[in-house]
Each structure stands twice: as C-alpha cells, then as structure tokens.
Amino acid sequence: MDTMFHAHTLLIIAVGAVATYLTRVGGYIFITRMKRIPPRAEAALNAVPAAVLATLVAPAAVTGGFDVSLTMAVALLAGFRLTLLPMLGVGWVFVMILRHVIG
C-alpha cells in the first residue's frame, strides 16, 4: 500500500460523514424549534421506530430467497416468545440446517 489516503476518497468520506451527522441531529433541532407538537405529528413520530425498522425487514424477507423467507417466518414466531438474542440464535440455527438439508 503506497498511500494510506487518496484525496478524492477522503473528500467523499468527509462530506458523507458531515451529511450523516446532520441527519442525526437534524430531526432533534427541527422538532425542538416547534412551539407545540400537534397530536397528529406526535402520532406520526410515535410510529417512526416500527415504520422505519419494518422497511429494513420486509424487503429482505421477500427478496432474499426461499430459505431466507422461511427463516424469517420461523424467527418471527420465535420473536413472539423469546428475547432478542435467543431469537437470533433460533434463526441462525434454522437457516444453517435448512441450507444443509436443501443444499
């Protein structure tokens, strides 16, 4: 490795980092500037966790292939009974066995 950093790459990383940090503080700054939060806005904010996190789950479950879909379904059932870490364990063991069986 001759050089540790390239100017071009460094610039993208720097601007990307600033942009990312702005997204992390932006919502707070915006919402605290509002005098009073209307009930519907509050209902909307209350829905943010499930709404955003679901978009990281559903496409993966649908487009990941049969093995992933089935594993996600099993993990979903497990998730109603188990805490996070055991749920991960169930999903991992299931997908490993499934892939071993169906090749």
Place this chain on the structure above:
Amino acid sequence: MTPATKEEIRDALRRGIAVGIAAAPFAVLFGAVAIDNGLTLAEATLMSATLYAGASQLVGVELFNHNVAPWLVILSIFAVNFRHVLYSAAIAPHIRHLTFWQKATSLFFLTDPQFAETERRADAGIRVSYVWSMVLGLSVYVPWLCLTVVGGLLGNLIGDPRAIGIDVLLPIYFMGLVLGFRSRVNWLPVVIASSAGSILALHFVGSPWHVSLGALAGILVAALMPIDHNEPAAPVGEPVRGEA
C-alpha cells in the same frame, strides 16, 4: 459511582453486546468489501469511524467501485441515512434534559439499534441518561471499528456470507426490534403499511429509496388514524415485553 449508575452501565453493556453480535458480521463484511472495492485499510477504518452507519457505508463503497460522480455517492449516503432525521426527532423528548454537548456527542452514536434501545428505555419509563447513551454507543462503536479493521485484513475470507448463515442475522435483529414495539398504538397497521410500501418501492423505485418511502407510508398511516383524545399518544410507563 452510585448503584444506579452501575445499573445503567450494566444495562447499556448488556444491550450493546447483543447489538454488537448482530452487527459484527457486517463490520467485517464492510471491511472486506471496502478493500475489495479499492479503498485502503486506513480509508475503510476512517469511514467506519466517521460515518458509523453500516448500510450507508456499504452503499458508499459499492458506488466507489463504479466510478460514480462524488455528489451522487454523497447523495446516496444521505438518502440511506435520512431515517436518522426521524429518529432524532422521535427521541427528542427523552434527551431534552441533556446539555448541549451531551446531546451533540451522544447523537453521533444514533444508529438503528441505539434509537430502538433509547425508545424502549423511555417506553419502560426510565430516564435516558448521558452515561447510559454513551456506554451503549461506545460498546457498539468500538467493536464496529475493530471489526472493520479485521474485515479489511481478512479481505475476501468471507467470500459468501450465506455460507455461514450470517446474512439473515441483521434482518432478524431488526425484526426483533420491530416486535419490541408491538404494544404501541396502531403498531400493526403501521408495520403492514411500511412493509408493503418498502417492498413496492424497492420494486418500482429501487434501493435505497425504499427505506424512506416505506417508512413514509407507515408514518402517514399513523398520522391519519383516528386519534383517541382520552389516551396519550405514547404509552409511557407501559412495561416492555420480551426483554429482561
């Protein structure tokens, strides 16, 4: 150190470890993919240290390889990370008591799990302290950095994440987080709208826009639902199921 602070640190570490295990393969994967796409080990590590947002880092290095215009790379990173705007708005009531610098530093660590854990803690009626936020943040951040380096050094050792079954870990982890919020008002309609919205958007618009568009669908559903004025919007103090 007061017993209360000790308990906060213990709780934050316990959750941080769970997050770390779920995210670890992706830190290694990022390191490996980054080197594969022409970044140096120093650049990959710097990217993990300053962006600290896995999905956007992977999207970013993927675009590096295709010689895409710099502004488009940055726009893509911004698009993938736009959900953080919603996160920091949503946790605003829980962190308002912190000082300016405490907010400025702890918000740097606002990732998906950090957000979910913060909401969960507030849901349980526990005050979100600076110590708790920072311990949780750092217990995920430090391994994330170290494992980026490991991934970069290993290069392509993890040729196929599917072969060792780690590709399902992060979706399952996020699903667990979604389930953790199931006691909230309108949870099911929101989840259905977001899921359907993101799948449709992925098909018709493409990645990474499906995240923002899908989330928007769920949030719109929540905003348009009839509001019960007798009940507070957030079930504060309600016990959170499923976690010790």
